[in-house]
Amino acid sequence: MDKRWQPEKFEAEIYRKWESSGYFTPKKDPKKKPFTIILPLPNANDPMHIGHAMFTIQDILCRRHRMMAEPVLWLPGGDHAGIETQFVFEKKLQKQGQSRFDYDRKTLYKMIWDFVEENRKINQFQMKDLGFSLDWSRYRYSLEPEIIKQVLATFKKLHQDGLLYRAERIVNYCTHCGTAFSDLEVDHVEKDGFLYYLDYGPIQIATTRPETIFADVAVAVSPKDKKYKKIACQKAIVPLINKEVPIIADELVERDFGTGALKITPAHDATDFEIGQKHGLPIISCIELSGKMINTIKEIDGLYPKQARQKTIDLLKKENKLIKTEPLRHTVGICYRCKNLIEPLPVPQWYVKTKPLSEAVIKSVKTKETKIFPPRFKKVFLDWMENIRDWNISRQIVWGPQIPAWYCLDCNPEIQINFIDSKGVLVSGKYSEIKDKYRFEEIESGLQTLNAPIEAEYSIEKSKTCKKCGQGHILQETDTFDTWFLSGQWPLTTLGFNVENPEKSSPDFKYFYPTSVMDTLWDILFFWVGRMMIFGFYLTGKTPFELVHLHAKVVDEKGQKMSKSKGNVVNPTEIYQKYGADALRMALIYGVAPASNIALSEKKIEAMRNFCNKIWNAARFIFINLEIPNPKSQISNKFQNSKFKIRKEDREILKLLRKTINSVNKNLDEYRFGQALEEIYQFFWHYFCDLYIEATKNRKEEALPVLLEVLITSLKLLHPFAPFVTESIYQQFKKVLPNYQLTKPEALMIALWPEGISTSKH
RNA sequence: GGGCCCGUGGCUCAGUUGGUUAGAGCAUUCGGUUUACAUCCGAAAGGCCGAUGGUUCGAGUCCAUCCGGGCCCACCA
Numbered sequence: 001m002d003k004r005w006q007p008e009k010f011e012a013e014i015y016r017k018w019e020s021s022g023y024f025t026p027k028k029d030p031k032k033k034p035f036t037i038i039l040p041l042p043n044a045n046d047p048m049h050i051g052h053a054m055f056t057i058q059d060i061l062c063r064r065h066r067m068m069a070e071p072v073l074w075l076p077g078g079d080h081a082g083i084e085t086q087f088v089f090e091k092k093l094q095k096q097g098q099s100r101f102d103y104d105r106k107t108l109y110k111m112i113w114d115f116v117e118e119n120r121k122i123n124q125f126q127m128k129d130l131g132f133s134l135d136w137s138r139y140r141y142s143l144e145p146e147i148i149k150q151v152l153a154t155f156k157k158l159h160q161d162g163l164l165y166r167a168e169r170i171v172n173y174c175t176h177c178g179t180a181f182s183d184l185e186v187d188h189v190e191k192d193g194f195l196y197y198l199d200y201g202p203i204q205i206a207t208t209r210p211e212t213i214f215a216d217v218a219v220a221v222s223p224k225d226k227k228y229k230k231i232a233c234q235k236a237i238v239p240l241i242n243k244e245v246p247i248i249a250d251e252l253v254e255r256d257f258g259t260g261a262l263k264i265t266p267a268h269d270a271t272d273f274e275i276g277q278k279h280g281l282p283i284i285s286c287i288e289l290s291g292k293m294i295n296t297i298k299e300i301d302g303l304y305p306k307q308a309r310q311k312t313i314d315l316l317k318k319e320n321k322l323i324k325t326e327p328l329r330h331t332v333g334i335c336y337r338c339k340n341l342i343e344p345l346p347v348p349q350w351y352v353k354t355k356p357l358s359e360a361v362i363k364s365v366k367t368k369e370t371k372i373f374p375p376r377f378k379k380v381f382l383d384w385m386e387n388i389r390d391w392n393i394s395r396q397i398v399w400g401p402q403i404p405a406w407y408c409l410d411c412n413p414e415i416q417i418n419f420i421d422s423k424g425v426l427v428s429g430k431y432s433e434i435k436d437k438y439r440f441e442e443i444e445s446g447l448q449t450l451n452a453p454i455e456a457e458y459s460i461e462k463s464k465t466c467k468k469c470g471q472g473h474i475l476q477e478t479d480t481f482d483t484w485f486l487s488g489q490w491p492l493t494t495l496g497f498n499v500e501n502p503e504k505s506s507p508d509f510k511y512f513y514p515t516s517v518m519d520t521l522w523d524i525l526f527f528w529v530g531r532m533m534i535f536g537f538y539l540t541g542k543t544p545f546e547l548v549h550l551h552a553k554v555v556d557e558k559g560q561k562m563s564k565s566k567g568n569v570v571n572p573t574e575i576y577q578k579y580g581a582d583a584l585r586m587a588l589i590y591g592v593a594p595a596s597n598i599a600l601s602e603k604k605i606e607a608m609r610n611f612c613n614k615i616w617n618a619a620r621f622i623f624i625n626l627e628i629p630n631p632k633s634q635i636s637n638k639f640q641n642s643k644f645k646i647r648k649e650d651r652e653i654l655k656l657l658r659k660t661i662n663s664v665n666k667n668l669d670e671y672r673f674g675q676a677l678e679e680i681y682q683f684f685w686h687y688f689c690d691l692y693i694e695a696t697k698n699r700k701e702e703a704l705p706v707l708l709e710v711l712i713t714s715l716k717l718l719h720p721f722a723p724f725v726t727e728s729i730y731q732q733f734k735k736v737l738p739n740y741q742l743t744k745p746e747a748l749m750i751a752l753w754p755e756g757i758s759t760s761k762h
Numbered sequence: 763g764g765g766c767c768c769g770u771g772g773c774u775c776a777g778u779u780g781g782u783u784a785g786a787g788c789a790u791u792c793g794g795u796u797u798a799c800a801u802c803c804g805a806a807a808g809g810c811c812g813a814u815g816g817u818u819c820g821a822g823u824c825c826a827u828c829c830g831g832g833c834c835c836a837c838c839a
């Protein structure tokens with residue numbers, strides 16, 4: 001054995017051995033309950049970042065259960081990651097001086113597909129480098145035809161069950177990304193702005209968005225507000241356009257804010273929209289999807305809201321309609337992706353009715369059919385579930401499966417179409433306006449987007465001709481699914497669930513579902529975990545996983561969030577190349593409490609590298625003392641038959657070993673990985689090495705059986721945390737002790753886990 | 763506006779249902795090391811466990827209030 005642990009010499013070979021021996025692929029045994037984890041599918045396009053290295057927790061769970069002789073499946077996959085990937089790709093286009101609007105959707109889709117394929121394997125290699133015991137034979141990609149087939153079937157089922165509908169509401173629209181987002185995808189930031197007090201004739205209002213006055217349809221006051229009682233029957237007058245609008249009363253209006261009167265602009269504010277709906281007010285838009293002003297006055301039309309605001313204020317000042325301006329710190333929504341302001345706009349979208357779906361989920365968490373760890377997240381999860389709002393699943397991007405709904409253009413001539421014609425020119429217009437100038441085939445092949453009015457009729461069955469009018473001018477909805485609509489079904493689709501006929505689901509599904517643990521970063525608890533549970537219960541009536549385990553994010557040594565701009569990002573690849581995978585794995589686990597931030601420093605990684613070296617050298621010491629003159633002669637003769645005296649120190653170390661086994665098991669049973677590792681660390685280094693090995697130096701031969709037993713047992717305990725160094729050592733010993741009882745199994749990875757006397761309650 | 767979490771030696775954090783001298787890694791100081799250890803071993807120094815009050819035979823650990831830091835959710839224009 002070398003003088004020190006050199007990971008680069010062993011890691012790749014060891015991983016190859018495991019994989020080729022088929023250890024990662026479970027043997028299904030109907031008599032045994034399997035242990036299953038579905039890997040949170042990384043963005044197929046992303047190289048690994050430090051967050052992915054936290055999958056170590058899952059590997060620890062899987063490796064331990066595998067050693068406990070359970071059939072273990074850890075299933076890997078990759079996500080096309082709709083908006084994330086398209087965003088990255090568009091940035092790339094931008095660098096080349098292009099944009100997505102230069103391409104029809106088919107071409108763009110193909111380009112992104114190729115872009116992803118180029119990178120799709122990278123993070124798979126990296127996960128292998130980290131030693132993850134994933135069953136690569138079951139790898140799934142979210143855009144595989146079979147996966148998409150099931151996802152579309154779910155859409156159809158939702159539709160049949162009346163849980164799906166189109167609606168035109170205020171959505172969170174990012175004019176830069178050109179798509180709507182769900183409420184979860186909007187970040188809120190505090191911003192210093194101004195509150196403008198405007199003269200609306202008999203009444204004064206206060207607003208932060210004077211540029212939207214052109215779309216005002218009313219002024220609302222609080223019904224409790226006495227000071228406006230008298231003028232309730234009068235009309236307010238919108239300045240600049242001198243439009244008369246009614247003054248109404250609604251309890252959503254806050255009496256003490258501003259003047260207590262709120263201008264109602266249903267098209268550009270969610271609260272106003274709600275009030276507008278209640279009072280039957282019209283919806284007038286003054287900002288279009290491109291983010292530009294429209295339907296205003298000639299000085300303003302075509303401007304972006306920011307410029308429009310200044311211009312409007314100038315004009316209001318001129319007409320003496322601006323009463324005063326006061327500074328106001330308020331929160332605004334920004335796009336979580338591009339950080340630009342979210343523009344609330346009315347757009348027809350597809351929605352899932354979530355309330356009926358959430359009931360089973362809530363019940364399962366309350367009855368602990370689905371457990372959440374750490375338990376403190378249970379409350380926020382339930383709060384969210386209980387107040388869930390309908391889910392907007394439409395995204396106006398191309399990267400992802402299109403929503404399976406079809407419109408007949410002849411029955412819906414008002415449909416707005418954007419396409420690139422055969423000369424490469426972008427054409428926009430209603431179908432009724434363009435149908436005589438272009439052939440349908442030209443429109444279809446150059447199609448970018450269509451925008452169907454809310455009353456448009458659609459079919460969820462694909463057909464060549466319209467059942468109503470018999471024409472063949474049919475286009476599919478160009479909205480694609482929110483990525484989470486696909487990934488929300490991941491535990492089902494990856495295991496082979498059949499939506500249309502659950503009886504026909506694959507044997508894998510029948511055996512491995514429900515899965516055991518879902519481990520993920522808590523920031524996607526609602527995005528993903530919640531949706532997986534919704535789909536799991538909706539489609540199978542069962543929870544998709546018995547336990548949700550949430551871990552925290554990795555921060556730098558000062559406790560600061562890692563970000564590119566701060567320059568404190570730790571690249572896992574560099575780390576494991578320098579220190580070895582085991583050192584990185586342990587640095588992420590050691591001394592970390594459940595779901596608390598993980599402070600990662602180079603010093604800590606070094607310390608764990610030293611620990612690997614310590615393990616290696618303890619083994620080396622024993623290895624050398626086997627002193628085998630001829631490796632083929634059986635070492636066992638040398639000590640197995642010899643009578644040796646058990647001394648006090650032998651008894652003590654064995655007792656301590658037993659104690660360590662117990663506490664490691666207990667800690668692991670309760671998901672205290674950091675504590676478990678600390679226990680082994682202390683035992684191995686400071687008791688076994690510092691005390692026991694030192695004490696046996698003058699009676700090496702006699703102590704050999706105990707040395708070997710403690711070493712091999714420790715290797716087993718350490719294996720889930722540091723698989724490479726432990727397996728490498730084991731293989732060295734196996735070579736010289738092929739028939740020794742402790743080194744019988746082919747690999748440490750499949751050796752029997754040291755069970756303690758369990759003290760935890762089950 | 764509602765909710766959650768954190769505040770323990772210079773730094774980063776453990777401390778599981780309240781129980782003997784509060785732990786680790788890194789950093790610091792001193793000593794040792796001819797062979798398991800690009801190191802390692804031994805020893806030392808360093809903490810009124812954010813503040814105050816309470817429950818208790820006993821609290822870092824439970825309760826209340828306050829101070830300081832972080833996070834999540836929410837339609838205050």
